[in-house]
Amino acid sequence: MTRLEPVPYEKWDAEALKPLTGGRQVPPSNALGLLVRHPRLAKAFLTFNTHLLMRSSLPPKTRELVILRVAWRRRCRYEWAQHVLIGRQEGVSEKDLAGIRAGDPTLLNRAVDELDTVSALSDATYAELAEELDEHQLMDLVFTVGAYGALAMAFNTFEVELDPGIDDGGFGVGAD
Structure with a gap:
């Protein structure tokens, strides 16, 4: 409720x-x-x-992988379900989703985990990201993690229910 x-x-x-x-x-x-x-x-x-x-200057698939990792870490069923749908449209695969759930040691998972845990990126993670992303993309990545963390907090606190006709996108599968 x-x-x-x-x-x-x-x-x-x-x-x-x-x-x-x-x-x-x-x-x-x-x-x-x-x-x-x-x-x-x-x-x-x-x-x-x-x-x-x-x-966002991030590639759409990258954006969705980041949002999905935030949703998974924050245990936000609503955000997860919505972004599984969007992510699939942007090329996110079942293998990608399984890796997010499992906490696979991908660069994006590591970046989200660091930002969500200590509100910063380690020098090593930042350097790797900076090889792949320009400064606008780096900024968009950090702000995406923060904004979707805030949304997850709101959705969880106010117990936002899934929209009619939307399944939970495999939210109950696997664990970190």
């Missing part, structure tokens, strides 16, 4: 969602229904999050 019921779709504040939607209609979502409970916060956060999700 959710702690804060999402605002019903027909009562959404379109202005609060404008940074994400650009004024176009979007389908119902428990996450957006939660955010529009606080329109000023929704507008501010969605401006930032829209950059990370739609305008």
Whole structure:
């Protein structure tokens, strides 16, 4: 049972969602229904999050692997389920998902784990990332981990339920 019921779709504040939607209609979502409970916060956060999700300099598959590792580490079922769907569209494979769940020692898993654990990257991890990513991509990676960590915290705290028709993307499979 959710702690804060999402605002019903027909009562959404379109202005609060404008940074994400650009004024176009979007389908119902428990996450957006939660955010529009606080329109000023929704507008501010969605401006930032829209950059990370739609305008990030990270390759889309990389972005999704990072978000999925955050969701897994934070045990955020809602974030995991949504980004398994998005990730699959961006080329994330079942093998990738299994590696995220298992904590395989990939560079991206290591980066997310370090950022989530100590809020910094080790010199070795930073150097490896800097060989593959430019400075904008490095910044987008760090801010993606932070933003999706905050979202996971909110989704978990307010017990946001999966949207109708969405399965949990294998959330209950495997463990770190």
